[in-house]
Amino acid sequence: MNVVIIGNSAAGLSGLEAFRKQDQTSLVTLIAKEDQRPYSKVLLPYYLRGKVPYDHLFIRDKDYFNRLKVNCVKGTVIKLLVDQQCVQLDGGTLLPYDKLLIASGSSPVKPPIPGLSGEGIHHLWTLEDVRQLKTHFIKGKRVAVLGSGFVSLQGACAALSQGLTVSVIELVERIMMRALDEQGADILAEQMKSKGVDLRVNTLTTRIDKAEEQRYLLHFKDGGHLESDFIIVGTGVRPNIDFLEGTGVKVDAGILVNEQMESSQPGIYAAGDVAQVPSFNGGRPVVHALWPTAVETGIIAGACMASGNNRYKGSLNMNVTQMFDLTVASMGEFIGDDGCESWIDKSLPDQQYLKIVLKDDVPIGATCVGSADLAATLGMLRPLIRGKVRLSGKPETLKSIMAQNISQHHQAFVK
Amino acid sequence: MRFITMDITKCVVCRNCEYACAFRQTGDFNRDDSNIRVEYHDDVKICLPQTCMHCDDAWCLEICPAAAIYRNESTGAIEIISDRCAGCKMCILACPFGNIHFDKINLVSRKCNLCQGEPNCVSFCISGALQYTTDQNSYQNNREIFQRFIENLSSVNH
Numbered sequence: 001m002n003v004v005i006i007g008n009s010a011a012g013l014s015g016l017e018a019f020r021k022q023d024q025t026s027l028v029t030l031i032a033k034e035d036q037r038p039y040s041k042v043l044l045p046y047y048l049r050g051k052v053p054y055d056h057l058f059i060r061d062k063d064y065f066n067r068l069k070v071n072c073v074k075g076t077v078i079k080l081l082v083d084q085q086c087v088q089l090d091g092g093t094l095l096p097y098d099k100l101l102i103a104s105g106s107s108p109v110k111p112p113i114p115g116l117s118g119e120g121i122h123h124l125w126t127l128e129d130v131r132q133l134k135t136h137f138i139k140g141k142r143v144a145v146l147g148s149g150f151v152s153l154q155g156a157c158a159a160l161s162q163g164l165t166v167s168v169i170e171l172v173e174r175i176m177m178r179a180l181d182e183q184g185a186d187i188l189a190e191q192m193k194s195k196g197v198d199l200r201v202n203t204l205t206t207r208i209d210k211a212e213e214q215r216y217l218l219h220f221k222d223g224g225h226l227e228s229d230f231i232i233v234g235t236g237v238r239p240n241i242d243f244l245e246g247t248g249v250k251v252d253a254g255i256l257v258n259e260q261m262e263s264s265q266p267g268i269y270a271a272g273d274v275a276q277v278p279s280f281n282g283g284r285p286v287v288h289a290l291w292p293t294a295v296e297t298g299i300i301a302g303a304c305m306a307s308g309n310n311r312y313k314g315s316l317n318m319n320v321t322q323m324f325d326l327t328v329a330s331m332g333e334f335i336g337d338d339g340c341e342s343w344i345d346k347s348l349p350d351q352q353y354l355k356i357v358l359k360d361d362v363p364i365g366a367t368c369v370g371s372a373d374l375a376a377t378l379g380m381l382r383p384l385i386r387g388k389v390r391l392s393g394k395p396e397t398l399k400s401i402m403a404q405n406i407s408q409h410h411q412a413f414v415k
Numbered sequence: 416m417r418f419i420t421m422d423i424t425k426c427v428v429c430r431n432c433e434y435a436c437a438f439r440q441t442g443d444f445n446r447d448d449s450n451i452r453v454e455y456h457d458d459v460k461i462c463l464p465q466t467c468m469h470c471d472d473a474w475c476l477e478i479c480p481a482a483a484i485y486r487n488e489s490t491g492a493i494e495i496i497s498d499r500c501a502g503c504k505m506c507i508l509a510c511p512f513g514n515i516h517f518d519k520i521n522l523v524s525r526k527c528n529l530c531q532g533e534p535n536c537v538s539f540c541i542s543g544a545l546q547y548t549t550d551q552n553s554y555q556n557n558r559e560i561f562q563r564f565i566e567n568l569s570s571v572n573h
Contacts, residue, residue: 010480014477040480040481040482041480042480042481042501042503042505043480043481043501043503046501046502046503051501051502051522052481052501056481056498056499056501059480059481059482060482291478291480291505292478292505292508292509295477295478299477318508319508320503320504320505320507320508321503321504322502322503322504322522327504327517329504329508331508371517372504372507372516372517372519373516373517375504375507375508376507376508376510376513376515376516377513378508379507379508379509379510379511379512379513380510380511380512380513382508382509382511383511397458399454399456400456400458400459400461
């Protein structure tokens with residue numbers, strides 16, 4: 001069998017490894033758009049912060065592809081020829097496949113603000129982005145960060161740690177709209193402000209003027225403005241599916257796949273940011289631009305390509321990060337709409353926040369801001385959320401309930 | 416491969432294991448630095464010593480975005496390479512047992528590494544609750560055990 005994998009980030013790598021675990025003989029070609037040596041996008045902000053050295057960004061060694069007997073090709077896929085079962089690279093090369101894994105990821109999008117283009121405008125998404133950003137990360141420089149999701153705030157945190165003057169500009173009424181709930185966001189916002197971040201919510205940027213070399217003037221709808229030396233844009237990402245136009249592979253926001261990560265076209269699989277996958281709660285298929293989901297779906301895709309013996313139990317959004325001296329994390333449906341019960345741990349001190357959302361006594365989501373221990377609680381909750389386990393009893397006794405049951409099944413008893 | 420087994424019927428919550436582990440890691444006796452934690456639930460009278468189970472299919476290893484977690488071939492332990500750890504905490508979020516903790520000073524995640532094959536907690540356990548054993552049955556697929564635990568969770572009466 002001839003296998004082609006597009007992409008060498010989380011989904012491409014985990015897909016490759018899952019495939020090779022079962023099949024060591026089929027021919028495998030992997031197409032990498034950027035550096036052939038795989039690196040971790042998650043680590044990029046930690047590099048900018050000075051926590052991780054540059055060569056630790058690479059998460060596979062130089063011998064990796066040889067060891068797994070993979071032919072790694074540098075190139076961009078510009079066309080998928082479904083009937084001929086091959087992909088076309090820029091430069092013209094045609095690569096035939098029997099099975100194809102599309103793990104082409106996603107790319108940052110820019111809001112339609114006049115003037116938001118050119119040299120001083122950066123994303124924080126690729127190795128090349130941070131190579132450029134690093135040259136701007138000089139103490140005393142001013143940076144304007146557009147957006148307040150995980151990536152933007154990581155960028156802001158890194159800039160602050162290097163002594164830059166940081167402004168975060170958010171369009172809606174609070175930060176981390178998709179990653180935290182209101183209370184959690186408030187705690188994080190207060191912490192950011194106390195550390196000197198100029199945080200502006202409810203702020204619409206109407207225009208950006210380039211005053212001179214490396215000097216920008218942002219204009220806001222409320223009449224205010226801000227001078228900045230460079231700008232980081234983190235306002236969302238979009239799956240890389242343009243090359244699929246006209247191929248008949250069904251797409252929505254991303255490539256639609258079933259529980260085996262197979263697309264509408266037999267033999268073509270998708271995983272990672274590019275894939276729109278079944279959700280664990282049976283709702284609409286979703287695109288998560290999240291590392292854990294990319295790893296999970298890559299494993300399912302790789303295993304299914306080898307033997308079809310795996311089934312995805314649906315994605316559960318989960319993410320965590322360390323920023324501004326706080327751990328922030330969330331999973332599942334953590335907002336808590338009508339019909340749901342929210343339990344907030346009132347025993348926690350100020351600046352520590354944990355909320356579990358339940359529906360009919362079944363936990364469906366959770367979020368926390370504060371110490372890392374809270375993230376561990378979310379970790380223990382995850383199997384309960386996935387297993388749709390009904391918690392008979394008050395959430396305050398959650399830890400006791402879990403202890404009681406874990407004790408019944410602890411390995412000490414398995415003789 | 417040898418593993419640490421925990422007999423919760425023998426544990427008396429003396430916490431020697433926590434102090435022994437903290438001492439081995441840091442030379443001091445701060446329980447926050449321990450990789451083994453003993454929970455005591457007074458309401459249901461359960462003593463629960465918990466340390467990394469070095470799972471066959473470790474979720475922490477799978478998810479680490481820094482490739483900082485690996486299995487030590489000689490001890491069988493799942494280990495975090497502190498030098499490569501970025502402190503992102505995804506492993507903490509991934510562990511279904513809550514067995515990984517965060518070092519707030521060095522900003523890295525920490526977990527049991529079986530002390531290179533001579534676990535200190537086992538040496539200092541006064542009740543014999545902790546054993547370092549080759550009993551294969553004790554460790555056959557921890558996820559399976561956890562799955563059963565999940566399935567039975569809602570049938571608890573208290």
